[in-house]
């Protein structure tokens with residue numbers, strides 16, 4: 001059985017375009033693989049703590065030096081890494097907010113990055129310790145960006161590379177808040193691409 005992990009990150013609830021496109025992708029994938037097991041992690045409804053001093057100490061100090069809250073954070077990190085690692089493929093709904101990725105997704109990434117567990121340091125630089133797998137980035141944007149202005153997809157790609165994940169597939173639906181015509185065009189093109197990607 002194939003396990004698909006879906007990371008939901010939009011603050012727009014039922015009006016989210018990244019969520020709708022991700023659902024279309026998952027439905028198409030299910031059509032091809034009826035046995036698919038879906039794990040949904042809603043990072044907005046069920047937010048994770050942000051990385052602060054207390055959390056950073058929790059991840060880097062020996063457990064004996066951690067208090068109960070820090071042990072809970074550390075345990076959460078262990079569980080999220082295990083959940084991610086169980087997944088054969090991952091879908092990330094990726095809206096563009098204030099020129100970057102949703103802060104909830106960043107908080108999740110901060111829990112996935114664990115030296116000695118999900119990556120390690122070598123003389124050539126950091127090396128990922130997780131097995132490679134397909135990750136689908138379903139990106140939505142109100143406007144349109146030049147390549148040098150894109151701090152959305154490169155940020156995620158670079159983070160996943162740290163863990164050893166390189167099989168990244170991207171879909172961008174942009175210009176969604178420019179005009180009704182542009183939105184329609186963009187969502188139509190995204191729908192066609194989803195069918196091919198799934």
Ligand SMILES: Cc1cc2nc3c(=O)[nH]c(=O)nc-3n(C[C@H](O)[C@H](O)[C@H](O)COP(=O)(O)O)c2cc1C
Nearest residue numbers: 010012016017018095096097098099140141142143
């Ligand atoms: C808080 C917020 C910040 C946004 N910032 C940007 C931005 O910097 N650049 C942009 O092109 N669109 C921006 N948008 C528009 C969203 O990227 C767009 O509406 C997209 O559909 C959001 O995905 P979602 O519908 O899944 O939430 C922003 C929207 C919100 C709600």
